[in-house]
Structures are given as C-alpha cells and as structure tokens.
Amino acid sequence: MSPRYTRLVDSLPATVPFVGPETNERARGAVFDARLGANENGFGPSPRAIAAMSAASAGQWMYGDPENFDLKQTIAARMGVTPAHVIVGEGIDGLLGYLARLLIEQGDPVVTSDGAYPTFNYHIAGFGGVLHKVPYLGDHEDPTALIHRAREVNAKLIYLANPDNPMGSWHSASVIETMIAQVPDGSLLALDEAYIEFAPTGTAPSIDPDDPRVIRFRTFSKGYGMAGARVAYAIAAPGLIAAFDKVRNHFGMNRAAQIGALAALQDDAYLAQTVAKVARAHARLNAIAAENGLRALPSATNFVTIDCGKDGDFARKVLAGVVKRGVFIRMPFVAPHDRCIRVSAGPDAQLDAFAAALPLALAEARG
Amino acid sequence: MSPRYTRLVDSLPATVPFVGPETNERARGAVFDARLGANENGFGPSPRAIAAMSAASAGQWMYGDPENFDLKQTIAARMGVTPAHVIVGEGIDGLLGYLARLLIEQGDPVVTSDGAYPTFNYHIAGFGGVLHKVPYLGDHEDPTALIHRAREVNAKLIYLANPDNPMGSWHSASVIETMIAQVPDGSLLALDEAYIEFAPTGTAPSIDPDDPRVIRFRTFSKGYGMAGARVAYAIAAPGLIAAFDKVRNHFGMNRAAQIGALAALQDDAYLAQTVAKVARAHARLNAIAAENGLRALPSATNFVTIDCGKDGDFARKVLAGVVKRGVFIRMPFVAPHDRCIRVSAGPDAQLDAFAAALPLALAEARG
Numbered sequence: 001m002s003p004r005y006t007r008l009v010d011s012l013p014a015t016v017p018f019v020g021p022e023t024n025e026r027a028r029g030a031v032f033d034a035r036l037g038a039n040e041n042g043f044g045p046s047p048r049a050i051a052a053m054s055a056a057s058a059g060q061w062m063y064g065d066p067e068n069f070d071l072k073q074t075i076a077a078r079m080g081v082t083p084a085h086v087i088v089g090e091g092i093d094g095l096l097g098y099l100a101r102l103l104i105e106q107g108d109p110v111v112t113s114d115g116a117y118p119t120f121n122y123h124i125a126g127f128g129g130v131l132h133k134v135p136y137l138g139d140h141e142d143p144t145a146l147i148h149r150a151r152e153v154n155a156k157l158i159y160l161a162n163p164d165n166p167m168g169s170w171h172s173a174s175v176i177e178t179m180i181a182q183v184p185d186g187s188l189l190a191l192d193e194a195y196i197e198f199a200p201t202g203t204a205p206s207i208d209p210d211d212p213r214v215i216r217f218r219t220f221s222k223g224y225g226m227a228g229a230r231v232a233y234a235i236a237a238p239g240l241i242a243a244f245d246k247v248r249n250h251f252g253m254n255r256a257a258q259i260g261a262l263a264a265l266q267d268d269a270y271l272a273q274t275v276a277k278v279a280r281a282h283a284r285l286n287a288i289a290a291e292n293g294l295r296a297l298p299s300a301t302n303f304v305t306i307d308c309g310k311d312g313d314f315a316r317k318v319l320a321g322v323v324k325r326g327v328f329i330r331m332p333f334v335a336p337h338d339r340c341i342r343v344s345a346g347p348d349a350q351l352d353a354f355a356a357a358l359p360l361a362l363a364e365a366r367g
Numbered sequence: 368m369s370p371r372y373t374r375l376v377d378s379l380p381a382t383v384p385f386v387g388p389e390t391n392e393r394a395r396g397a398v399f400d401a402r403l404g405a406n407e408n409g410f411g412p413s414p415r416a417i418a419a420m421s422a423a424s425a426g427q428w429m430y431g432d433p434e435n436f437d438l439k440q441t442i443a444a445r446m447g448v449t450p451a452h453v454i455v456g457e458g459i460d461g462l463l464g465y466l467a468r469l470l471i472e473q474g475d476p477v478v479t480s481d482g483a484y485p486t487f488n489y490h491i492a493g494f495g496g497v498l499h500k501v502p503y504l505g506d507h508e509d510p511t512a513l514i515h516r517a518r519e520v521n522a523k524l525i526y527l528a529n530p531d532n533p534m535g536s537w538h539s540a541s542v543i544e545t546m547i548a549q550v551p552d553g554s555l556l557a558l559d560e561a562y563i564e565f566a567p568t569g570t571a572p573s574i575d576p577d578d579p580r581v582i583r584f585r586t587f588s589k590g591y592g593m594a595g596a597r598v599a600y601a602i603a604a605p606g607l608i609a610a611f612d613k614v615r616n617h618f619g620m621n622r623a624a625q626i627g628a629l630a631a632l633q634d635d636a637y638l639a640q641t642v643a644k645v646a647r648a649h650a651r652l653n654a655i656a657a658e659n660g661l662r663a664l665p666s667a668t669n670f671v672t673i674d675c676g677k678d679g680d681f682a683r684k685v686l687a688g689v690v691k692r693g694v695f696i697r698m699p700f701v702a703p704h705d706r707c708i709r710v711s712a713g714p715d716a717q718l719d720a721f722a723a724a725l726p727l728a729l730a731e732a733r734g
Contacts, residue, residue, distance in 0.1 A: 002579050003555040003607055004523050006472045012613040020618075022432040035429065044428045053427065053623065057420040060595040060627070061411045062402065063588075065389040090457065094616050105373045119618075126614050156371050188370040212369050221430075228427040228622030239369055246379040247493050249461050251387075251486075254621040255595030256420065260427070 008106060008128045017119040021328045033326035034350035039165065039195075039303045041225035042346035043277050045260065046270040049226065052263035056256035064255035071258055074265050075233055081209040084238040090252055092194055092217045092232040095244075097123045099190060099215065099234075102243050103156050104129040111150045112159040113141045115166070115334035117192065120159050129157075136337070139297055139305075140169045143179040151184050158183065161192040163199050166332040166342050168299030176205035183213040188240075191216045194232075197223025197271060198278055199300035212237045222302055223271055224264045229257035278302045281345035288355045292362055303344045305332070312338035314365055321361025327354050375473060375495045384486040388695045400693035401717035406532065406562075406670045408592035409713035410644050412627065413637035416593065419630035423623035431622035438629050442600055445632065448576040451605040457619055459561055459584045459599040462611075464490045466557060466582065466601075469610050470523050471496040478517045479526040480508045482533070482701035484559065487526050496524070503704070506664055506672075507536045510546040518551050525550065528559040530566050533699040533709050535666030543572035550580040555607075558583045561599075564590025564638060565645055566667035579604045589669055590638055591631045596624035645669045648712035655722045659729055670711045672699070679705035681732055688728025694721050 021038065025031050035042065044050070068088035076083045089095040096119065104110065106128030112120060114133035124131055132153050134145040141164050150158045160179070163170035176191065183189050193216055196204050207214055215236035221227035231253070234241075264271075282296075285304040289296040297305045308315040312335055319331050319341050327350075331341045343354060388405065392398050402409065411417070435455035443450045456462040463486065471477065473495030479487060481500035491498055499520050501512040508531050517525045527546070530537035543558065550556050560583055563571050574581055582603035588594035598620070601608075631638075649663075652671040656663040664672045675682040679702050686698050686708050694717075698708045710721060 001552045002604075003470055003610075004553050005469055005610060008472075009469050009610060009613060014609060014613060016433070016612060016617050018433070018617070020430065020433040022436060023434060026436065038430055040430060041428050044425060050424045050427075053424040054421040056595075057417045057424070057623075057627070058411060060417075060420065060624075061408050061592040063387065063405055063407060063594045064597075066383070066385070066387040067390060069389060069393065090616060090619050093618055097616055102372055102376050103370055105375075185368045186371050225428040227430045228423075230431075230619060230621050237369075242381060243370075243372060243376060245383060246376060246381060249457060249464055250383050250385070251460055252457050252597060254597050254624055256424075256623065257427075257621055260424070 012126060017122040024323065024328065028324070030326070032328040034346065034353035035328050036344040036346050036350055036354060037328040037330040038227070039222060039301065039344045040227045041222055041274065041302055042344070042350055043225055043274045045225045046264050046267040048267045048270070049224070049260040049264040053229070053256045053260035056259045060255055062255055063251050064253040064258050066250040068253060068258060071262050074262060078265065079235055081235055085209045085235050085241060086233055087241045087244045088231065088233045088253065089248065091221060091230045092192060092219050093119050094230070095217060095232055095234050096120055096190070098244050098248050099157070100124050100127045100129065101247050103188065109153040109155045110157045110159070111146055111153065111155040113146065115332055115337050116141065116159060117161060117165060118333065136167070139167045139337070140164065140171065143171065143175060147179060147182045147184070150187050155187050158187055158189045159192065160189060161194065163195040163203065163300035165195065165301065166305060167337060168297055168301045168303060168305045170199055170203055170300035173202050173205040180205065180207065180211065180214050187213065189214040193217060194219045194222050195301035198275060198302050203300060209235055210237050212240070215240060220261045220264060223274065224261070225274065226260060226264060229260055230254065231257050231261040278345040281351060284351050285343055285345070288351070288358060292358055297340070303342050305340045305342045307340050310339060315339050315341055317365035318361050321364045322354065322357045325357035325360060327357045329354070379493060384489040391690065391695065395691070397693070399695040401713065401720035402695050403711040403713050403717055403721060404695040404697040405594070406589060406668065406711045407594045408589055408641065408669055409711070409717055410592055410641045412592045413631050413634040415634045415637070416591070416627040416631040420596070420623045420627035423626045427622055429622060430618050431620040431625050433617040435620060435625060438625055441629060441632050446602055448602055452576040452602050452608060453600055454608045454611045455598065455600045455620065456615065458588060458597045459559060459586050460486050461597070462584060462599055462601050463487055463557070465611050465615050466524070467491050467494045467496065468614050470555065476520040476522045477524045477526070478513055478520065478522040480513065482699055482704050483508065483526060484528060484532060485700065503534070506534045506704070507531065507538065510538065510542060514546060514549045517554050522554050525554055525556045526559065527556060528561065530562040530570065530667035532562065532668065533672060534704060535664055535668045535670060535672045537566055537570055537667035540569050540572040547572065547574065547578065547581050554580065556581040560584060561586045561589050562668035565642060565669050570667060576602055577604050579607070582607060587628045587631060590641060591628070592641065593627060593631060596627055597621065598624050598628040645712040648718060651718050652710055652712070655718070655725060659725055664707070670709055672707045672709045674707050677706060682706050682708055684732035685728050688731045689721065689724045692724035692727060694724045696721070
C-alpha cells in the first residue's frame with residue numbers, strides 16, 4: 001500500500017514550472033555555448049561576493065544563522081525599514097511558496113496575469129488555490145484589470161511583477177502606487193521586483209512598510225548575479241513578516257550564500273557596472289533583432305523579448321532552431337506573447353553565439 | 368485589514384524549533400569560544416569539497432540544476448538504487464517539511480518519540496498533524512512502542528532517528544528491519560539516518576528501495592561536515608519520490624552546494640578520517656565527564672550526551688554555566704533526558720574550552 005497522500009496532493013499534476021538547461025544539455029549530449037534562457041546574469045557576482053563565498057566554503061560546517069540577522073540589518077537600513085519588516089528566504093520562489101502556504105486554503109481565489117510567472121501559479125495550485133487570470137494589456141500587465149478581478153472574486157492574493165517577466169515591460173512608480181491604494185480590503189498584493197535594479201529610476205513605488213496590503217520581493221539572483229546562491233527577501237508589515245516564521249525552514253539558508261549576499265550589498269559600484277553592461281547588451285540584442293528584421297521590445301529587465309513577427313508556432317520553430325545551435329533561450333508560454341522569444345543579457349561571446357544562430361533559425365523557420 | 372491567513376496558520380504558535388548560536392552570541396555580546404551545541408562537525412568538509420565549493424563561487428550566477436541529476440546519479444550508485452529512488456533537498460529539515468506537506472492534512476495522526484527531533488514536530492504541526500508521542504525506553508527510542516501506537520491511532524507517518532538525537536543511542540540493523548516489517552499498512556516510516564556515518568557497522572538496515580513503508584534520510588550536514596551547505600537526500604519507492612516533485616521548490620538548491628556535495632562523496636578517505644577524529648573526541652569527552660564525576664552515555668553519533676546525575680533543573684544550570692563561559696552546547700528538552708547535556712565532537716581546542724568550563728559550571732550548579 002502506498003503512503004496516504006493528502007487529497008490535495010493526490011489531485012496535483014506531475015508538472016514542473018521550468019525545465020532546467022542542464023536537462024536540455026543532457027538530452028542533446030553537449031553543453032550550451034551560450035546560456036541566455038533563464039535571465040541569469042552572466043556578468044556574474046561582485047568580486048567581493050565571490051571572494052566572500054569562496055572564503056566561506058571552509059566554514060560550511062556551521063549552519064547559517066536562522067535569523068539572517070546581519071543580512072536583515074543591512075537590507076533594512078538600505079530599504080529604510082526596520083529588520084522586523086524584512087524576511088530573507090531561499091529565492092523569491094521559496095518566499096512565494098511560504099506566502100502561498102500562509103494565505104491559501106483549497107478553493108481560495110488568487111489573481112494574476114495570464115502569462116505571468118509560472119512558479120507563482122505552481123505554488124498557488126500546490127496549496128489548492130484557484131487562479132483567476134486577467135489578460136495583459138498589449139505587452140504590459142494590467143493593474144486596473146487585476147484590481148477589478150480581485151474585487152470580483154474576493155482574491156486573497158494578487159500577483160504583479162514590475163518590471164514584468166516574460167515581456168520586459170514595466171509601469172512607473174505612480175501606476176503601482178495607485179494600484180496599491182486600490183487593493184481591496186483583505187487582499188494582499190505580491191509585488192515581484194526581481195528585475196528592479198535594471199529598471200529606470202522612478203519605477204520602484206514608494207510603499208509604507210506598514211501597509212498591510214502589499215509585500216514586495218527583491219532578489220540577489222538578477223542584478224546581483226547570484227541566482228545559484230538562492231537568496232531573496234521581502235518587505236512587508238511586521239505582522240506578515242512574523243507569520244513566515246511560523247512555517248519557514250528556519251535553517252534553510254546556505255551559510256556562504258548569506259555571507260555572499262551581504263558582501264554583494266556592499267559593492268554598489270559593481271552593481272552599477274552590471275547595470276551598464278546589461279544596457280549595452282540590450283543595445284546589441286536590439287541590433288541583432290533589427291539585422292534580422294525583427295523588433296525587440298523595450299525592456300526594464302536583464303532580458304530582451306524579441307517579437308518574431310508571426311504566431312506562436314513560428315516563434316517556437318525559431319526558438320528550437322536557436323536552441324539546437326547551442327544557445328539556450330526561452331519564450332513566453334501564452335498567446336499572443338508566444339509570438340516572441342526571450343533572450344537574457346550576457347557577455348559578448350554569448351551574444352555572438354545568439355547572433356550567429358538567429359538568422360539560421362529564422363531561415364529554417366521560414367522554410 | 369491584515370492579510371487573511373489560513374485557519375491553520377492562524378492557529379499556529381510563533382515558536383521556532385531551535386534558537387541559533389548566533390542569537391546567543393548577539394545576546395552575550397561576544398562570539399562563542401567553542402561551538403559544540405548543534406552537532407555541527409567542526410572537523411569541516413573534505414578539502415575536495417571546500418575546493419569545489421570555492422571554485423563554484425564565481426559560477427553562482429547560474430541556477431543549480433533543478434533535477435540534481437549528477438548528485439542523484441552518484442548517490443544512487445553508492446546506495447545501490449536507481450536515481451528514481453532518490454530525492455535531493457535543502458537539508459533533512461527541508462525534506463521533512465515536504466514530506467509532511469505530502470501526507471498530512473489537519474487532524475492526521477503522526478507518531479514519534481517524546482523528546483525526539485523538534486523540527487519534525489514543527490513541520491507536522493505546521494500542516495495540522497496531530498502528534499502522538501511514545502516514551503523512550505530508557506535512553507533508546509522504542510520501535511515496538513512506536514509501531515504499537517501507530518496501529519492504535521492509524522498513523523500516516525512514524526518518525527524514528529537511528530542513531531538517535533538527542534541521546535546518541537542506536538538500534539542494530541536487525542531491530543530496524545523488524546520494525547519496518549511491522550509498519551502498518553498505510554503508514555510510512557520516516558527513518559532519519561542523519562548520524563549513520565558515525566554508527567557501528569551493522570546499524571544501517573537493509574531496506575528494499577521499493578518498499579512503500581519506509582523513506583530513509585541521509586545528510587551532508589553531519590559526517591560530511593557541510594551543515595551550512597544544506598544538502599540532504601532521501602531514498603524511497605519511486606512513487607513517493609515522484610510526489611516530492613509536485614510540491615518542492617524545484618530551483619531551491621544552492622549550486623555550489625550541489626557541486627560540493629558531489630565532491631564530498633568522492634572523498635571516502637576524508638570521511639573515514641572524520642569518523643576516526645570523532646571517535647577520539649568521544650574518548651576525550653568521556654574522559655572529561657569522568658573527571659567531573661559524570662557519566663557519558665554511549666554514542667553512535669558525532670555528539671556525546673552526558674548524564675549530569677540529577678534532574679532537569681540541575682542540568683539546565685550546568686548548561687547555563689557552560690554557555691556563559693563561551694561554550695555553546697545544548698541539552699535534551701524532555702524529562703528524564705533533560706538530566707543530560709549534549710556536547711558535539713570537535714577539534715581539541717574546542718573540547719579544551721568545554722573541559723575548562725564544565726567543572727566551574729558544575730560547582731556553580733551545585734551551589
């Protein structure tokens with residue numbers, strides 16, 4: 001007799017939110033020449049963070065501090081909040097999982113955009129939540145529609161990424177501030193700012209950290225180039241932050257990662273360099289798109305979404321052609337955004353590989 | 368208005384399973400001279416693992432492989448199972464949390480020993496499970512009583528650590544094999560073998576990896592000295608292993624930790640050295656106890672539980688006296704085991720600090 005799973009677990013499908021590039025590499029029997037599919041930051045962590053993590057390797061016999069005290073102090077000071085407003089966790093993915101667990105019982109309504117972050121959806125479904133999806137407005141998430149639907153279905157939770165993934169679009173701070181003011185009583189806005197370091201000044205809203213209507217997420221995976229370290233944080237009212245302590249894996253943080261994140265925060269100059277390199281990579285990706293008769297969408301992230309100009313089937317062919325030439329990229333899952341492919345910013349050699357692969361893939365896709 | 372938490376979350380207390388040593392250090396305003404309280408392995412990771420993690424620091428811009436493919440292959444080969452029998456996760460703590468989520472709905476019965484691993488209890492309570500605790504038999508967990516109670520309450524899950532924490536005691540393989548044969552239909556035995564590398568040959572039971580009645584947990588935190596890295600695994604029937612994929616944080620593993628664990632597995636000579644060093648530390652701790660008129664209990668782990676010879680109040684005074692002298696140790700939480708203090712094996716300098724602190728703490732406790 002099998003173990004007796006919960007009724008919810010029995011009902012869950014055996015899907016995964018994303019297939020990793022290593023899985024593709026094993027299938028094709030060779031590593032990728034360029035890794036531009038997961039919005040990893042190929043410019044890498046700050047040398048200070050690398051040195052700190054490297055030096056911390058011998059000390060990995062010790063558990064990490066379960067309170068993440070030093071990291072929370074530093075984050076709080078930078079964000080202008082108190083440490084009681086900060087929760088540190090195993091990536092935004094890990095924190096979204098905890099948040100879903102805190103709020104969502106079977107049947108509880110949750111609102112997101114159709115085509116937004118699949119891992120959010122995975123966690124909501126994993127706790128039995130019911131997802132209500134509103135369409136994007138063109139290539140932008142639609143705050144007004146999200147709020148409207150949230151009222152309609154009495155949503156416990158609303159998800160918005162600003163800047164957005166997978167389209168790279170963004171709203172200004174004032175749009176988000178207006179949205180927050182309209183969050184219905186008893187709803188919580190999960191504002192995913194994973195890409196905020198790449199966005200223009202004036203994108204991050206001003207939020208009262210005691211506002212019970214919103215929790216904002218930041219990560220070391222993108223701007224700080226430390227996706228493999230698994231460190232992110234959220235800022236919210238102390239009551240909500242304290243609730244995470246009821247359910248989280250208290251000793252779940254990698255000790256070297258804690259130390260590396262702290263070092264990364266102390267190297268603003270490197271972050272600025274990274275942002276400048278990403279801007280140059282965007283210009284290059286825009287040029288590559290144009291050379292191939294395609295249009296790159298404006299981006300406030302570390303990736304560029306390129307409109308392949310036809311439908312999803314065509315873009316999937318282009319993607320397959322790029323991938324089989326050793327360049328790992330991904331694309332939006334949902335129409336009409338699946339007319340696009342999504343390419344992460346990265347060092348020149350990686351973009352060269354993409355530049356070489358794209359025209360061949362396009363020619364093939366065009367038959 | 369606050370976010371609307373689940374009814375279960377509203378009912379959960381704001382407790383944490385363990386307070387980290389860093390919290391004590393902040394309270395006392397100084398770091399500990401010796402860190403012997405969390406059964407960390409002060410002999411540290413294999414130099415190969417340190418080198419591998421250090422070298423992987425620059426590559427932390429990449430997410431870890433969500434399938435943990437290489438690590439699972441190697442673990443499977445060593446354990447004589449297939450990769451489909453292996454799940455890798457963020458420490459045994461992380462895996463126990465996933466297991467609780469897979470099996471436990473509100474009100475579901477779970478059986479453990481009174482005084483066994485608090486983090487298991489934390490996860491069960493966190494999913495609304497009802498814990499039924501059976502007493503130890505002296506200083507040993509009582510497999511017969513666990514099975515009996517599991518039948519009585521129709522337990523979905525049974526927890527047993529072998530070797531045991533916090534008492535350091537153990538049962539032979541044949542006792543565990545007999546226990547597994549008696550696991551009731553529809554119950555699952557969670558066999559926590561965190562300390563197995565330190566146990567005498569003949570402690571690890573032979574288990575059919577397709578047996579649906581048992582899941583065994585192993586970790587890199589103890590024998591391999593990598594607690595801060597957060598890598599553990601479980602071996603179970605493929606159906607149960609596949610169920611973890613429905614709920615786990617697929618990109619939750621630190622990439623350098625994956626690489627370090629793989630390197631650690633390839634250094635059996637270092638593991639053997641560690642085990643020998645721990646045995647020598649045990650001899651030293653036994654001698655320290657004897658010099659102070661106390662009895663050290665036999666141990667198949669990397670810690671020694673020392674009977675202070677009186678009641679819990681006395682042992683708590685001894686512990687406080689040791690801790691205030693800069694030596695981090697812990698003690699069992701539950702009577703009658705709280706007559707003991709628990710001291711991790713460690714390098715000589717750390718044991719020297721304990722040897723210096725103990726007689727003073729004892730004198731103070733005796734008034």
